[in-house]
Amino acid sequence: MRKLTVKDVAKEAGVSTATVSRVLNNSGYVSEQVRSQVLAVVKKLNYQPNSIARSLKQEKTRSIGMIVPDMTNSYFMTIARQLQRKCMEIDYHLLIIDSEEDPSKELKAMQVLMEKRVEAIVLAGTGGNQETIRAMSNSGIYILLIDRRIEGITADVVAENNRVAAQEATRLLLQHGHRNIGIIKGPQAIHTAVERYAGVREALVQAGLQVQQDYVYEGDYSRESGIKAAHYLLNLPEPPTAIFSSNNEMSYGLYLGMHELGMDLQDIEVVSFGDLDLSPLFHNRLSVVQQNPAEIGEKAGDCIIDRLARNSRERITPPIVRKY
């Protein structure tokens, strides 16, 4: 029950291994006669080429790596799915690793991907490991940042325009007459969190208000921190009448916290970055900034294909920065 090799096929078909390879790869010249003969044998023996050997010889692994900060978050996995589809189309495969928002795990992941000789890395980073990222980029591997920019790294980026979106979300609250707005911001190591917070501040300043630090709570994008934020903000002497929440997990936490406090969910107007399941049920008092992960995945795939197509190596182009 040993695995078959190209030699077995060659022998059975009465040709050389070179010919078998040519048939399998549609390369070089091979007569129609022999071609079908070989294919018949392949089918008969149920031969499956060893892609490891192929990769070694061709010095191409036909694989790309992806590092996400939370594998259980459907936002990132929607990106991943779209990317995987694109990869499949060009016969590549996607190797997904979860960094769990932990820079040291991220580092490990990058090393693994390097050893696996992936041809590109799609990275939604934790914000750390700048030196390693730079080193890898210099060593020739294509690095594409998604969702989050990373400070000090110049590379292609596919991301949403968090700042403008946050501005608009904030303006919505202002238009509804709120002047006392609570802010649940994300961890300031993460680019999206910084951008969103900046957007909120800008909108407030434009409206002639100033940001009161008392009304800002820094969470870590987790549900638990949303609960804490709720307890903090809603127990202020003069609680906010509206809250901006920087991501959906924290918004879940916010609602859970309100529930713990015995409040009616409608007591506060909320605007959340990222959709919530069941959000339609809250629609009178909840607005969300719709994100479009599928589109990010799509565009990331295009970037990758673009780069891999031109056999790379030669050009040292300035990074293309794409914002959507």
Added chain:
Amino acid sequence: MRKLTVKDVAKEAGVSTATVSRVLNNSGYVSEQVRSQVLAVVKKLNYQPNSIARSLKQEKTRSIGMIVPDMTNSYFMTIARQLQRKCMEIDYHLLIIDSEEDPSKELKAMQVLMEKRVEAIVLAGTGGNQETIRAMSNSGIYILLIDRRIEGITADVVAENNRVAAQEATRLLLQHGHRNIGIIKGPQAIHTAVERYAGVREALVQAGLQVQQDYVYEGDYSRESGIKAAHYLLNLPEPPTAIFSSNNEMSYGLYLGMHELGMDLQDIEVVSFGDLDLSPLFHNRLSVVQQNPAEIGEKAGDCIIDRLARNSRERITPPIVRKY
């Protein structure tokens, strides 16, 4: 900027490639002197071994494949995360592919994994491809079914006891006095759906009731089908006073549907398989069957390690069927 090989390291360190390899793998004898010398060179040149070449020579890829029916579903990805952790521990990596609940994509995925020479496949199947699965299993690769059994396939399975859980969930509704219970069941090609439906029926029969087909709606585990189910069940001449929903996505749909119909969410008592985000907010009228994906991932990892540890190949043991 060519990639370094073991030869480069050997030359630089003034030793043979064999010695370098021995150092890197902690195998065979090598003096402390030479060892540190080699390691210094490795560090200095920033050499990274090519795991492709290693895999080829060793005929081990140190990789395992996983096929899930929905990559964006946090249930499966929680399993995946746990599994990936386990894999990392033993220096394996996990290759995750999304079948999107589509048997033909599943087939493609299996072929890719075979060519990649993964050492095991963890499969949450679509219910199809029995012949291929059998063939692969016969060809020596270890196949571990998770979450869902597959008809006609004998293999190790790590799954929850859906039937008993569904029974208990149903009994809860019965205890609350409901006699008119709507059922949203899942696609009958999928094992979990069959089991859950069976559990519900059993509980009803035990209570001396009989299943009325009018009150059973077959969805496809998607949110949309949950919405349709709501419209169907709640527009019956005599609508149910309680509903059993076979998975969480359909439960989301159910609530969205109720909302569309202008109903109060509290009008109906619901028991759902699989937790919902924000479910605490509904607690008076919603109960959920808590699932434990992390535990499934954990146990699946154990199975894999177990099997890989004994160098396999020799034993033809009867499959271990594990139910949790």
Added chain:
DNA sequence: CTCTCCTGTGTAAACGTTTACCTATGTGTT
């Protein structure tokens, strides 16, 4: 009729590792 070029096929050398086998020391035991 010769020269060139296209077609079809085989031979063997890579790709970058690991490892079986060999040789050479030293060290302790009898």
Added chain:
DNA sequence: AACACATAGGTAAACGTTTACACAGGAGAG
């Protein structure tokens, strides 16, 4: 002194592909 055995390290052959090169026959051009 003779032997066994542990230590240390080199040589070269694999692993399963792809592909550069070589060669041969046939066709078309001059």
